Every structure is written in C-alpha cells, then in structure tokens.
Amino acid sequence: MQFSPIRTAVIAIVALLGVLFAVPSFLPQDVRDAWPSFLPKQTVVLGLDLQGGSHLLLQVSEEGIVTERLQSVRRDARNILASQNGIGNLITTDPATNSIAIELTDPTQKEQAKTLIESLQNTVSNGMFAVGGVNEFAFGETPDGKLTITLTPEGISQRTSSLVAQSIEVIRNRIDELGTTEPQIQRQGTNRILVQVPGFGDSTRLKDIISRTARLTFHMVYPGMSAATAQAQGLPAGTMILPSQDGGSELLYEDVALGGESLVDAQPSYDQQRAMPVVSFRFDTRGAVTFGQITSANIGKRFAIVLDNTVITAPVIQSAITQGSGQISGNFTTQSANDLAVLLRAGALPASLDIVEERTVDASLGADSIQHGLTAGVVASVLVVAFMVIAYGLFGVFANISLILNIVLIFGALSMLGATLTLPGIAGIVLTIGMAVDANVLIYERMREEQKAGRSPLQSINAGFERAWGTIIDSHLTQLIAAIVLYFLGSGPVQGFAVTLALGILTSLFTSYMVTLYFVGLWYRSRRPKTLKIQHFRFVPDGTKIPFMKISRYVIAFSIVASVLSIGSAYFKGFNLGIDFVGGTAIVVQHEGGPADVGQIRETLDGLNLGEIQVQGFGTPEDVLVRVQAQEGGQDADQVAVSKVRDALAGENYTIRSTEAVSGTVSGELAWKGAIAVIVALVAILIYIWFRFEWQFALAAVTTTTHDVIMTIGLYSLTGLEFNLTSIAAVLTLVGLSLNETVVVSDRVRENLRKHRKMPLPELIDMSINQTIVRTTLTQFTVFLALIPLVIFGGEVIRSFTIAMTFGCFVGMYSSIIVNGPILINFGLKSKTDADDADKKSKPADGAAV
Structure with a gap:
C-alpha cells in the first residue's frame, strides 16, 4: 500500500499522455491547427464505414501476364531467328503449357537456332533484392523436333510480384492526380493490392481510373487488306487484329512503332475545328525523334493509336510531325478526356488488374x-x-x-x-x-x-x-x-x-x-x-451451496x-451467408420520400434477369438491403448488375448509400x-x-x-x-x-x-x-x-x-x-x-x- 514516487509518476505520465493523444480527435480542425507544435495533433483515423469512401481489392491478372509475355517472347524469337539471322520458322503458342513451339523450315539449322533462342534467357526478380533472380524461361525440344520456350512457374511468380510493386506506384500517382486526401494503398499477399480512398464517393469513376491498364502504343496499319479479309484468308505474318472504338476492327502490325513510355505530358484540351474534347500529348526527346522519323517515312499511310488493345483512332499521316506532340481524338466527354490525361500522365499499369472486392459507403x-x-x-x-x-x-x-x-x-x-x-x-x-x-x-x-x-x-x-x-x-x-x-x-x-x-x-x-x-x-x-x-x-447471496455436480448428468x-x-x-x-462467404453484391438504398416499399422494389428488380435477388428492410423504414447473386460473367458482370439496379430504382426516388461486391474467389x-x-x-x-x-x-x-x-x-x-x-x-x-x-x-x-x-x-x-x-x-x-x-x-x-x-x-x-x-x-x-x-x-x- 506504500506507493513509491516512481509508480505514482508512471500513472500520472501514462494518464497525461493518454489525454494529450486522445483530445485532438475530439477537437475541430481550426482548434487543432492552433494547437502548440510540441503537442500531438494526430487524430483517430476513421474507417470508410464511418466517413464514407471506396474500398477496392485488386488482383493482378496472372493469365494476362502470361499471355502478354508469350506474345513478347514470340516476337523476340521471330526477330532473332528470321530478321537477324535469316532462319525460317513457324511459331505456334500453347497457352495450356505456357510455351511456344518453333518449327524450322531448314532442320539443319537447329543447333544455331538453339543457341540463338537460348540467348533470350532472362532473369527476373521481385524487386526486393538488388541482384539475383530466377530464370524466366526453360528451353526444350518436342519429339517431332520443334524447339520450345516455356515460362517457368518461378519466373511467372517473380514477374507477378515485381509487377504488383510497380502497379502500386502507378495507382498512387493516379490517385494523387485526383486530389484525394490520405488514400491507403498497400500490398496484400503476392498478387493483390488494397486501395482505400476516404471521402471519394464516385466508385465507378475510381474503379475506371485505377483498374484501366492505360497502355498506349502506336502501330502502323497494314496496307492493302482489311481486317475482315484477313480473318477470312488468314493473318499476314507479324500482324494482329484489334477492335476499334467505333465498333469495327483494324489490321495492324504487331510490332510497336512507338510506346507510351516516351510520353512526358498529357492534357485534356478542346479541338475548336471539330468542336470536341481531345487529349493532347507530348513526347520526350527520344520519342519526338522516333515519332518524326515514323511520320516522315509513312506519309499517306494510316497510323493507329491503341489504348489497352483498342484502336482509339487511326488517321492518315498527312505530313511529317517533328514537334514531338499530337492529340488523341475519340468519343470523349470533358471528364473522360480529363481521366485519360490523368492515366497517361501517371503511366500505364504494367499488368491488368481485376477488381475482386469492392465496398463503397x-x-x-x-x-x-x-x-x-x-x-x-x-x-x-x-x-x-x-x-x-x-x-x-x-x-x-x-x-x-x-x-x-x-x-x-x-x-x-x-x-x-x-x-x-x-x-x-x-x-x-x-x-x-x-x-x-x-x-x-x-x-x-x-x-x-x-x-x-x-x-x-x-x-x-x-x-x-x-x-x-x-x-x-x-x-x-x-x-x-x-x-x-x-x-x-x-x-x-x-x-x-x-x-x-x-x-x-x-x-x-x-x-x-x-x-x-x-x-x-x-x-x-x-x-x-x-x-x-x-x-x-449482489445477485447471489453469501453462503450459497448449490449442488451443481448432482445435476451435472442432466446438464451434460x-x-x-x-x-x-x-x-x-x-x-x-445451413446458414444465411453474407456475400463475404458466397460472393455477389449487396446494395443499401434509401427512399427519399418516406418509408420504402419492399414489395415494389422486389417487383421492379425481378424483371432485370439478374438471377436470385433478395430484398429486405435494413434498420430504418426508409432503408432497404438488396442482395444480388454473383453473376456468371465475373466482376465486370457484377458491375453491370449494380448499374442496372441503380438505373431501375433511380426513377422511384431511391439513392444508393453503399455497395459491397465480393467475387467468388475472395468469398x-x-x-x-x-x-x-x-x-x-x-x-x-x-x-x-x-x-x-x-x-x-x-x-x-x-x-x-x-x-x-x-x-x-x-x-x-x-x-x-x-x-x-x-x-x-x-x-x-x-x-x-x-x-x-x-x-x-x-x-x-x-x-x-x-x-x-x-x-x-x-x-x-x-x-x-x-x-x-x-x-x-x-x-x-x-x-x-x-x-x-x-x-x-x-x-x-x-x-x-x-x-x-x-x-x-x-x-x-x-x-x-x-x-x-x-x-x-x-x-x-x-x-x-x-x-x-x-x-x-x-x-x-x-x-x-x-
């Protein structure tokens, strides 16, 4: 019972520190700004469920990484064999084994070809180490004599891990361009990224800005043959068909004439002659020189601007462009042009991202x-x-x-x-x-x-x-x-x-x-x-002697x-499982004109053909919880379902207060x-x-x-x-x-x-x-x-x-x-x-x- 001065001081110091750190959370911002600099100003961070905002869990698409890497290896192999050394070949891709097979037109050149393609070997690291890494390729030969290049599982894993780290930086740059405060962006596991943006209520726009790859490339259009003809007769060597923004398709050369990594600036602007929003861009010195060379050598030919494997525009080159700048035109609104400029300035994502979990409040x-x-x-x-x-x-x-x-x-x-x-x-x-x-x-x-x-x-x-x-x-x-x-x-x-x-x-x-x-x-x-x-x-009086063990057999x-x-x-x-465990979408809507009519909402949504839909009250008479089963088309189909529910209820004075979408994988x-x-x-x-x-x-x-x-x-x-x-x-x-x-x-x-x-x-x-x-x-x-x-x-x-x-x-x-x-x-x-x-x-x- 004799408290030493040290114990008393410990209690006083802990209590004082607790008060000093707790008080700022209960003070208005102007008072905290006037708070003395030597006192703590940090406040409790409110979660999204308390201040509103958007939560996205993104997953790097390993399938997309493998597909793109196989295409790149195929181009490199063709280039080193045919273009540089004159070795004829026919290359086929096998997605099931993550490999390509090379059939030589002259089998006597096999040993030379082996040496050349083995020089393509690459080591990849997850970015956590300055040196070292694992081999990305394994080389082999089929029983019928074809040479094979296979992506190794270790190489795929390391490349995925490295691309996650790069993606985090790109996402951070994009969100910073939006001017939001205190976003939380962190890695989860080996292939996922958690993004939480407090106070940003437009989840659709946020998803579009974050998850779009925004890979900008420039390709020459293949002359003298349409995409439809190529599909019917067979693709010429080194070409590909990509969809265009206007609903058609274009036949392009596979080789990238110029990449978006050469961009140094992109800004939304307005084309006065055509009275439409456009995006103006500017290349660095190297890109400007390359762009000038391409346009000088191809006057009268079509030049395609491709964004995320979609042809935005494919104009005819009228004259050489040596200033290192240009513009992208398409069916843009003012906001979409601004968002595209944000994406291009922040840089392309190194891999495509799938939204596997979404929560918006x-x-x-x-x-x-x-x-x-x-x-x-x-x-x-x-x-x-x-x-x-x-x-x-x-x-x-x-x-x-x-x-x-x-x-x-x-x-x-x-x-x-x-x-x-x-x-x-x-x-x-x-x-x-x-x-x-x-x-x-x-x-x-x-x-x-x-x-x-x-x-x-x-x-x-x-x-x-x-x-x-x-x-x-x-x-x-x-x-x-x-x-x-x-x-x-x-x-x-x-x-x-x-x-x-x-x-x-x-x-x-x-x-x-x-x-x-x-x-x-x-x-x-x-x-x-x-x-x-x-x-x-007390609930139980002193001296109680209840014989618990005598009734134990009945209790057991x-x-x-x-x-x-x-x-x-x-x-x-079974259980009434939430979407955390079964996947799907939960939407909380509120009726602005009084109590919600659950029966009317159910009748309105039944005609949307979205599968099983549950509608129930959610606390107050005005709030209703709508649960939509996971759609067969994956996360994109879930987003379409949310849009359909929003549009169907918009005319009935209902506003969406929160959405929560969880994919089957995460659930x-x-x-x-x-x-x-x-x-x-x-x-x-x-x-x-x-x-x-x-x-x-x-x-x-x-x-x-x-x-x-x-x-x-x-x-x-x-x-x-x-x-x-x-x-x-x-x-x-x-x-x-x-x-x-x-x-x-x-x-x-x-x-x-x-x-x-x-x-x-x-x-x-x-x-x-x-x-x-x-x-x-x-x-x-x-x-x-x-x-x-x-x-x-x-x-x-x-x-x-x-x-x-x-x-x-x-x-x-x-x-x-x-x-x-x-x-x-x-x-x-x-x-x-x-x-x-x-x-x-x-x-x-x-x-x-x-």
Missing part, C-alpha cells in the same frame, strides 16, 4: 454509423458506471475512474498508432467497457473473501490485489490471443475490431490494477477504516442434445480463413492453458469453449441471422469471453485443490463454483449492460454481431458454471488425496521385489 451512411456507435457507447457507459456504483459504492467509484481512464487510453493509443477506427471497432470499445470492470470485480470479491476469513482491512486489500492478479492475467491473455488471431487472419472492419479489443485488454490490465490500487490506497491511508464495506448489491445431456441440434441445423438447414478464401481463425485460436488457447494449468484444465476449457461456439453457430442457423465476417469476430470474441469465465473457475478449483486435500472432487468443484458465482454473475451482467445498447442503438450493420455476442454471454456463463466441472471430472482430474493414493499404489511396498 456514402458519407451520410457513415455519419449515421458514427451516431449509432456514439449513442451505444454513451448509453453503455452510463449503465455500467451506474451499476458499479450501485453494486460497490465507493469502490465502484474507484473502478469507474479506472474505466474512464481506460477509454481515454484506448483513444489515445489509436491516435498515437494511427490506427483506423471502424464501426465494429466502436463495438469493440463498448464491449471493452463491459469487460474492463471484470478485473475490478475479481479484486473486490477477493478482498471480501479475505476479510470474511478474518484478515484486517489492510491485509484484505493487499491479498485481494495480489491473489486476483494471476487470475486477471490468465483471463485477459486468453482474450488477447483471440484478438491477435482476429487481426492476422481477419480483414478490414474485423481487423479494426481486433485492434480496439486488444488495446482495451492491455489498457484494462494497467488501469484495473495500478490505477484502482492507487485510489484504494489513497482512501485507506486517509480513512484507516476498521472494516471494509465493499459490496452493496441437455448440452449434448442442444449441440446435436445446432450441428444438425447447420448441416441440413471462398474468406470462408476458409474464418474457419482457420477459430481453429488457430482454440489451439493457441489450449497450449496457453496447458502451460498454466494441468492438462485436464486445458482440455476441459477448450471442450467447454467448443460447446459455446457450436451453440452460437446453431443460433445463426436456427434464427437465420446473417453469417458474415463480423460473425467470425463474434465467435472469436465469444471464445475469449467464455474462457475468461472458465479460467476464473478453474483457477479457484486449482487453489482449493491445494487447500482441501481430502475433500472429494465433486464437493470441491461445487464449492469453487459457489465461491466464484457472485463474481461471474456480476461481470456477465456488466458485459450484458454494454451489449444491449449495441443491439438497440448500434445499427443494422453490426446487428447480427451484437445479437450473437449477447447470446454468447449467457451461453458462456452457463457452460463455465455448470458444464466445465463435470468435464474436469470426466477427463480424470483428481483431488490431492486421490492423487497421493494413486501414487502409493503405483510404488512397490518396502522390501518387495522390483
């Missing part, structure tokens, strides 16, 4: 989410603070001071780390409010027990904090394990929830022990009370039946990662509890928790609640909460095993549960008080999450109190007397032969 929906989260947080805080005062009086006030500081420290840590706060993250903070008092309840209940055992107030306070600390560490670390697994195996909003939950757990350890102890110590030194009046209210039978029903429902009925990955997350969390917790307790405790804890997970999954199946990514977060958080209760009971059982060596195990477990049931009911009630406002005020986005968490509170309390004990016995846990007897029987008697 309107700013008004984000503001609603903030309001929902704040309302839930305020109501939960008031309920928990009031209950703690009612239950513990002055000691409840001490706990509330720690709780308030805990919330301040969470916001301060989020600001300092630059972490993103999402709506599930707000739910994590609200949940932390309920869990933060758990440690204080543990301490206070231990203090009551120590005083009841005859110790003085000072001894009771010291023992309460010291003996509860081990249990607090165990219970908090099991929750922290679940949060860590969520962060590394989750994505987006789930990671935001994991961050706030983990920070809340860590700050709770500091405030519930250090800060509460400090205020209790101040109070004791000033008052010197003869007795401690700690608790004023009930749990087995309920678990079988849950598994059966999950197997036969399968998310489902697999969710299952892995639950398994990894259970295994990690099993290892930790095994390390801290005996093996029976670990297996019993995991079995009990698995029972809770099965029951919660059964709730999703039986009630039809949407099962999505946040549901995985709910399940893993439930794992932490359930283990929290189980660890507290197990810790008391272990302690009583040392104290009461001769007590039969069923009686000892009954006593342990009755000793901890007061604490269990109080802490679960505080978590319940925090969750109910989330269910009522948290909004529709996280409703299935909060309902599952509330249900999980009761299931976790039930299993920790009643189910865990019988499982411990069935796993062979023995009292100390039984264990000693077993050891004596296993040892030979004195003088016995061994």
